[in-house]
Amino acid sequence: MNDKNENPPPSPKKQESVEAPSDPLGGSGRWLSTTFSNSKNENTIVDDKLFVDRDFPMGDVLQPTMKWRRPKDICPAPQFIVDGATRMDVCQGILNDCWFLSAVASLSLYRPLLERVVPEGQSFQEGYNGRFHFQFWQYGRWEKVMVDDLLPTQDGRLVYLSSSEQQEFWSALLEKAYAKLKGGYRALNMGFPHEAMVDMTGGVTEVLLVSSLPRELLSFLRPLLDKGALINCANSQGSLEQRNELGIMFRHAYSITGLDQVKTKSEVVDLVRVRNPWGRVEWEGPWSDSNGPEWSKVSEAEQRRLNRVVKDDGEFWMQVSDFRQNFEMMEVCHLTEESLSQPGGAQHPWHCTLHQGSWVERLSAGGSPRGGWYWQNPQFHLTLLEEDDDPCDPELSCSLLVALMQKHQRRTGVNLAIAVDIYQARAPGGYLSSLDLSLLRPVLSSGAYAPRREAVIRGRLAPGHYIIIPSTEQTNQQGEFILRVLTEKGNAAIPADKPGTEGSTPEQPLSPHLSALPSTEEARALFKKHCNQKGQCKPLELYNLLTEAIRGGVLAGCEKRLSLEHCKSLVVLVDSQGLAQLDWTAFQALWDKIRIWTHIFLKFDRNKSQSLEYPEVAPALKAAGLQVDDFILQLIGLRYTEPDMTVSYPGFLFLLMKLESMIRKFQAYDMVGMGTISISYRQWLHMTMYN
Numbered sequence: 257m258n259d260k261n262e263n264p265p266p267s268p269k270k271q272e273s274v275e276a277p278s279d280p281l282g283g284s285g286r287w288l289s290t291t292f293s294n295s296k297n298e299n300t301i302v303d304d305k306l307f308v309d310r311d312f313p314m315g316d317v318l319q320p321t322m323k324w325r326r327p328k329d330i331c332p333a334p335q336f337i338v339d340g341a342t343r344m345d346v347c348q349g350i351l352n353d354c355w356f357l358s359a360v361a362s363l364s365l366y367r368p369l370l371e372r373v374v375p376e377g378q379s380f381q382e383g384y385n386g387r388f389h390f391q392f393w394q395y396g397r398w399e400k401v402m403v404d405d406l407l408p409t410q411d412g413r414l415v416y417l418s419s420s421e422q423q424e425f426w427s428a429l430l431e432k433a434y435a436k437l438k439g440g441y442r443a444l445n446m447g448f449p450h451e452a453m454v455d456m457t458g459g460v461t462e463v464l465l466v467s468s469l470p471r472e473l474l475s476f477l478r479p480l481l482d483k484g485a486l487i488n489c490a491n492s493q494g495s496l497e498q499r500n501e502l503g504i505m506f507r508h509a510y511s512i513t514g515l516d517q518v519k520t521k522s523e524v525v526d527l528v529r530v531r532n533p534w535g536r537v538e539w540e541g542p543w544s545d546s547n548g549p550e551w552s553k554v555s556e557a558e559q560r561r562l563n564r565v566v567k568d569d570g571e572f573w574m575q576v577s578d579f580r581q582n583f584e585m586m587e588v589c590h591l592t593e594e595s596l597s598q599p600g601g602a603q604h605p606w607h608c609t610l611h612q613g614s615w616v617e618r619l620s621a622g623g624s625p626r627g628g629w630y631w632q633n634p635q636f637h638l639t640l641l642e643e644d645d646d647p648c649d650p651e652l653s654c655s656l657l658v659a660l661m662q663k664h665q666r667r668t669g670v671n672l673a674i675a676v677d678i679y680q681a682r683a684p685g686g687y688l689s690s691l692d693l694s695l696l697r698p699v700l701s702s703g704a705y706a707p708r709r710e711a712v713i714r715g716r717l718a719p720g721h722y723i724i725i726p727s728t729e730q731t732n733q734q735g736e737f738i739l740r741v742l743t744e745k746g747n748a749a750i751p752a753d754k755p756g757t758e759g760s761t762p763e764q765p766l767s768p769h770l771s772a773l774p775s776t777e778e779a780r781a782l783f784k785k786h787c788n789q790k791g792q793c794k795p796l797e798l799y800n801l802l803t804e805a806i807r808g809g810v811l812a813g814c815e816k817r818l819s820l821e822h823c824k825s826l827v828v829l830v831d832s833q834g835l836a837q838l839d840w841t842a843f844q845a846l847w848d849k850i851r852i853w854t855h856i857f858l859k860f861d862r863n864k865s866q867s868l869e870y871p872e873v874a875p876a877l878k879a880a881g882l883q884v885d886d887f888i889l890q891l892i893g894l895r896y897t898e899p900d901m902t903v904s905y906p907g908f909l910f911l912l913m914k915l916e917s918m919i920r921k922f923q924a925y926d927m928v929g930m931g932t933i934s935i936s937y938r939q940w941l942h943m944t945m946y947n
Contacts, residue, residue, distance in 0.1 A: 306386030309404040312432070313440040322408040322415060327380060327425045330409060334380045336388075338424040347535035347570075349416040353444040356434060357417060357533035358509035359452035360427065362486035362589070369591070372398070373456050374426055380405075390433040393458035395663045396610055396738050401433040408441070416441065420535060420569075449488040449509045451709070453589035457486065460590045460606075460659040460740060462712050466583055473576050474526045478515055484605045486589040487512040489530070491582060495934050503540035504582045507934075509533065512586075513571065516562055520553040527562075528579050532570040539572045539582075548573075590657055592742060606657065606742035609749040611636060614736045615728055623731030624675070624705060631690040635752040636724040637681065642745040643719055653716040657742035660702070660726045661710040662735055670852055672881055673705040673729035676713060676739070681721035687752045688723050705729035707881050723752065730879055772810050772854045779805070779847045783840060792837040795823040806905075810858070814866050814905040822906045829917040850909060856880055857908050867902040876908070882915050918943075 306326070314324060327334035348357050363370050378388050386405050391398045407428055408415050417431040434452070435441045450461035466489070470476045480487060494506030514529035527543060543550050545566050551559065564573065574582075592608035613634045615621035622632035643652040660676040677698040679688060688696070699722070702711040726739055741749040774782065786801040787793045793801065799820050806815040828836055830846045838846065860876040861868055868876060870893055877884060884892070896911045897903055903911065921943060922933060935943075 307404050308386070308406070309402065309436075312403060312436050314406070322410055324406040325409045325412075326386065326405050327407070327423075330407070330412060330414070331423045333423055334425055335421075335423050336379050336429075337374075337426045338419070338421045347418050347420055348533050349414060349418060351416045351431075351441060351444060353417075353431070354509045354533050355449045356431065356444055356452045358488045358511045358531075359449045359456060359486070359589075360430065361511045361531050361533050362453065362488065362513070363456050366484065369457060374430055380425075388429050388433070390430055392434065392437055392455045394455070395661070396458075396612065398458075399437075401437055403429065403433045403436055405429060407432065448587065450587040450589060453486050453488075453587070454710070457589055457591055459486070459592065460657050460712060460742060461710065462588045462590070462714060464586045464588060466580055466586060469586075473580060474515055474528075477512070477528070480588055480590075481512075481515060484591040486591070488587045489579075489583040489585065491584050493584060499537075500582065502578075502582065503538060503544075505532070505537065510583070518554055518562060518573075519558055520550070522553070525550075526576040527573045528576055529571065529573050530579070531572075535570040536568050538568060538570060539574050539578075541574065541578055541582075543573050543575055543578075545572055590742060592740075606744065609741045611739045611749070611751060612736070613726065613739055613751075615734055617732045617734055621732045621734060622727065623733070624727055624729050625677075625693065627731050628690070629731050630725070630727065631688060631693050633725050633727045635687055636726075636739060636741075636749055637684075637686075637752045638678070638722040638724055638741060638749045639684070640717055640719045640722070640743065644716075644744045653718050655716050655744050656714070657740075658700075658702075658713040658724060659710055659740045659742070660712075660737055661740075662737050664736065670735070670849065670881060671707040671709075672733055672735050673707045673883075674711050674726070674737075675702050675705045675729070676711050676724065676726045677701045678713065678717070679723045679725065681723050684721045686721075686723075688725075724749070729881075733879070733881075772858055773851050774805055774809075776844065776847060779844075780840070783843055787840075787843075792839060793827070793843050794837045795820060795827050798827055798838070798843075799823040802906075811854070811866065811905055817904040818906040822910050825910055826913055829913045849913070853880060853909055853912050854905075857905055865902070867898070867904050868908060870897060870901045870903075873903055877912070877915070880912055880916075882912065882919065884915070 348354055363373065373391055375389065375391065387402060388405055389400055389402045391400055393399075405425070407425075414428055417428050419425070419427050431444070432441075434455070435444050437455070438444060448463075450463065453459060454461055466473075477487070489510050489512055490508060491500070491504055492507050494500065498506050500506070511531045511533065512528060513531050516527055516529070517524050518527050525543075530539065532538060538545055540547050542548060545564075545568070551564070562573070565571070591605045593605045615633070620632055620634050622629035624630060640654040640656070642654070644655050658676055658678065660674055662672055662674055678700040679693070679696050679698055682688065682692055699717065700713050700715045702713050705728075724739065724741070726737055728735065739749075773779075782801050782805060783793060786797045786804075788797060799818065799822075802818055802823065803815045806812065806818065824836075826846060827838055830838060830842055856876050856879045857868065859879070860872045862872070863869075873892060874884075874889055892911065893901065896907055898907070
């Protein structure tokens with residue numbers, strides 16, 4: 257979810273580590289007489305004895321006139337937190353990251369959850385050295401992110417996220433830490449609230465259409481909030497930054513912060529409380545703060561009970577029926593007992609079982625049920641023993657959520673099409689064979705394969721034994737994943753033991769050439785050899801590096817078709833800074849892509865001609881997780897093939913990088929997956945000219 261965006265975000269900078277490097281002066285967290293020169297503007301920062309985070313991309317700002325200032329230089333008495341961290345401390349600046357802000361606003365409703373992300377004991381007084389740290393959830397564990405407190409300002413005021421309390425800075429520093437995790441402030445310009453929610457909670461997210469929800473919406477939402485779920489909502493039916501006639505912003509993320517029934521003089525009305533992360537611009541219809549005559553029928557005591565505030569602070573109440581008409585979709589982040597643990601608290605979160613897994617070629621990468629190797633995918637045995645405590649459920653079933661998340665897809669740039677299915681087990685602790693799976697149909701499924709970060713199933717099943725199978729769409733697609741099973745009463749989800757090889761089975765296709773290009777470590781040596789003195793790889797350096805790497809392997813000769821223009825495009829399509837150069841982290845992400853795509857190229861170059869015949873292009877694209885229709889294939893034939901209708905090896909790399917990049921940019925603008933986007937003239941020129 258995002259709002260107005262004048263600069264399309266580049267791909268996030270990939271990072272192997274998010275923790276700041278050890279201090280070169282022995283761990284004190286300080287540098288003496290540190291000077292930092294900003295490559296994107298003329299400001300120079302000189303600050304004695306205070307920590308400066310050299311790893312943060314300070315040149316990655318939206319306006320070159322910004323000046324970096326510490327809180328102590330912005331106000332006379334800065335505080336980390338003033339009177340507790342609340343949702344009112346999240347006011348959006350010029351950065352278009354409402355998707356992140358709405359997640360932070362929801363997070364602030366739960367103190368234990370927020371304190372994990374924003375550790376206590378940090379201040380601008382005792383022990384202050386300019387360094388602050390935060391934690392984010394990454395694939396089953398919490399990662400610490402260190403940043404300094406230099407913040408972008410203009411005319412002495414913060415230009416990005418700020419608090420309604422001018423001397424409070426926890427939220428601004430949290431935004432900077434999250435920007436570091438993603439690769440810079442510019443990387444926060446587009447996104448979905450559920451992505452930020454997962455990173456800050458370790459929860460499981462769902463995207464739901466409001467029109468598909470039960471008529472009794474309050475009855476549907478209340479159990480979610482009772483379990484501690486964080487809920488965001490949006491309306492994508494209009495242009496960016498525009499509002500409907502009642503004040504609701506289009507393509508803008510809001511947070512649901514409460515539900516209640518209000519007693520008037522004549523009736524009881526169902527209300528939902530919503531917050532705009534801007535900290536202003538509210539609903540102007542019935543029950544609004546500004547134009548809500550309905551409140552005149554509610555006693556002052558009842559209004560105090562609801563904590564109603566008549567102020568343009570971004571938070572407002574609206575009737576449930578109006579909510580349905582003005583919001584189109586919701587993103588729900590379900591929390592687990594590990595994330596939301598408050599002894600005696602009102603919330604009753606899900607019980608979670610987590611497993612790390614992987615799809616390995618010829619061993620556990622069986623592809624979809626349409627192929628003959630589906631049974632070889634990892635299988636997990638699930639036992640549901642005790643039904644929910646729900647008196648309204650006549651079937652006495654068990655509620656559950658099953659979430660399959662692929663790992664490191666941002667770093668590798670390979671986003672596999674994934675799905676997860678649940679089958680009835682043949683026997684307790686059993687393993688489903690190829691024969692079993694040919695006779696069975698899933699009892700629950702995540703639906704069609706899609707290149708998404710996480711595939712989620714939510715449903716109800718009778719107590720019993722089941723088998724969960726996570727899979728990729730194509731056979732022999734390698735990748736790592738985590739599988740999480742959430743239930744009300746707890747569950748026994750364990751990996752199922754694979755029996756010995758079944759009978760006589762035909763030989764599987766040979767795996768791709770794993771040694772076609774130098775390994776990552778060997779590539780690091782090449783990078784150091786060819787990059788410039790500043791440790792950056794520009795198009796010419798990349799051209800020399802790739803020429804040497806290709807010349808020495810099974811693709812020798814293909815370097816003759818490599819051009820500097822190819823390398824320019826490869827650099828700018830990966831570059832996250834807008835500087836047409838790659839540091840080692842960004843180069844490694846590119847190298848991971850190139851190695852995977854090289855394996856695919858060699859697999860489909862069946863006649864070993866070092867080029868793909870035109871009929872081989874479509875299956876090669878599909879193997880890379882890129883689905884296109886016949887019309888696009890025809891355009892590829894016209895634009896990317898040689899005169900003999902073949903695609904060279906360098907041309908194949910360029911084609912995949914261009915196609916993947918443009919698909920990713922479209923998906924970033926298509927906030928709720930509607931298949932259409934709205935962009936400005938400047939955004940269009942940026943996308944088409946800088947690629």
